[in-house]
Amino acid sequence: MPELSVAGWSLLALGAVVIGLSKAALPGAGTIAVALFAAALPAKQSTGTILLLLIVGDLFALWAYRRHADLRALVRLIPAVVVGMLLGVVFLAAAPDALVRRVIGVILLVVIAATLWRRRAASGSPVDAGARPHPAVAAVYGSLGGFTTMVANAAGPIMSMYFLALRFPVQAFLGTAAWFFAIVNVSKIPFSVGLGLITPSGLVIVAVLVPLVVVGAFAGRAIATRIPQRLFERLVVVITVIGALYLLLPV
Template sequence: MDTTPIWALAALAAAATLVGFSKTAVSGANTVSLAVFAAVLPARESTGVLLPVLLVGDVLAVLTYRRHAHWPTLWRLFPAVAVGVVAGTVFMTWADDAAVRLSIGAILLLMAGVTMWRRRTAAEEKPEVVGRGGRTKARSYGVLGGFTTMVANAGGPVMSLYLLSAGFRKLGFLGTSAWFFLIVNASKVPFSVGLGLIDGRSLLLDAGLALFVIPGALIGRACVNRIDQRRFERLVIGATVLGGLQLLLG
């Protein structure tokens, strides 16, 4: 990180702006950001650099949508998510940079595939009563979300699929997602510090990148009611696939 070139810093700044945008407009779009971070920085260390940036976006999202959260859904998810976070931490204790890079790439491609599958079947599915995703579904999504968010900060697509399948409308979706990731990402900080992923140098870089999250969040808030969701999802999926392939083949 000490010798990061200007073009790489510009790419990280753009990715940080997208984090802010995703937190207040299209949850899960920051899979593009994690691909950029993992491509520019050493893959393992990139997860620690990205986490405080995500937390800044989470705070802004909670300030914007704090009144729209569905807390019964959150309490149903948290125990399973904790199991996933612990499993992800165990994985990170032995995984080297190459293993983390391959894992992030595979997770990105998996999430892109699941998202495309969800888009094709959404029209045929009958929405459930809001917040009534069964316990088995909550546990499976929770464990997977906890693992992916700990290993790759890639829990967004997993939880997006769960909240959509549970019948959440836009504001309830954004409010529940905002509180979920603020709490989960904050709980990951001690684990990341213990793994050596967050230190003084990474926080110094984060201090600069955090400034770019704010305009991204403001743009997202202004666009949330105007955005063409389906077109944007296509762009996100395409960029995610390219990012995942770059990490797997790079």
Template sequence: MIPTVSTAGWCLLVVAAIAVGIAKTALPGAATLAVALFAAVLPARASTGALLILLLVGDVVAIAAYRHDADWATLRRLVPGVVLGLVLGAGFLTLAGDRATAVLIGALLLVLIAVTLTLMRRAGTSVARGRTSRLLYGTLSGFTTMTANAGGPVMTMYLLASRFAVAPFLGTTAWFFFAVNVVKLPLSIGLGVIRVETLRLNAVLAPVVIVSALAGRRLAIRMNQNLFDRLVTALTVVSAGYLIVGAM
């Protein structure tokens, strides 16, 4: 059940909804702020369910905005790894507690980020186009999104390592997470994570996500590649660190 939300709580949720919209159309990784704020206001299960619906709303705006920019070949090649990761993640959740999961995922992401950035600096070109790399990044993305709603950092690192320009980066990300979140939706409903109370809260916050996502699209158009890469990398590191710190 969702408890009565105070005025201060609603303010935090509105800020979280803005972060979701910006993350979907301009700065992947900003959604970490939304995760933190929702967890601070709502119980864990209600927070997860409410956020999933808002992420889907943001996904819809993003795929409309970048409908011509997705790299479908890349998405198709990631599918086997992602499916494997989702299965492994579901199995892992039956064995590990929330705290251990968050720390493990955070540590894995930080290692992945360090390795990816090191390889990119040494190679100077794409380092993630091979079959092994696709399987690794795809599996980790599916695993982390299933266990901690944290697939964003992995996908971000994969697309950065593949040297995607801003628009293809955001378009490919939009379709990827729309598909993943749609798959997670019936599972969340079946587990009771999404309930009528969740949808009522979403009805209030969804317009905020839509407006901020449209604003994010305008922001992304004005960003150069170097600034985009730096901001996305920084937010990805923050995302991984948050999982560890938040579990302490």
């Protein structure tokens, strides 16, 4: 069993619940869990440990929302995501942690501003949920999502902005995100093992925290079935801004 203080275990427990909530109801909140795990564990171990817990949350989200996904939107993202992940591997091997955090924080704020501007400009047009975006839009979001998920498990806010731009209803949003992150996170396992991010002590922590991820996911599922569309979209934006600002803070 890893030697952690009561405060350390408390941070990890809260982070595990947040992971469940993020997968079932509050996309982008996973960035808060990243912060909690980074405060309790060494940087590399926290990255690998949280990846495995995110996959547990992905499995629940797939079970809950598998029938609501827009698979065409996912297919359009695949090439750009692969490119972004490969660039992330190179960047992760060469750049210091402080630079990685700040680059991702700046990217998130730019993406938020661009998404809100696009939505405001299109506010007078009819809503076409899941409409096909310009290929360049999918390429930009996909590559940024692949890059940030590889270097910091922080693609949630970026992909939330993309799905928000597509004006998905709540359950279509969550179902599409569930399939996206399940595929991407599982594909990251070989890279994480190769980089030494997944450790034996990290696996013990995962085993202890899995029930809390499930508790958070069930709570999130109950919230998602009742949350109004407008409130959901506002929460996504607010959580994304909080995550971006956290990444810009000095550590």
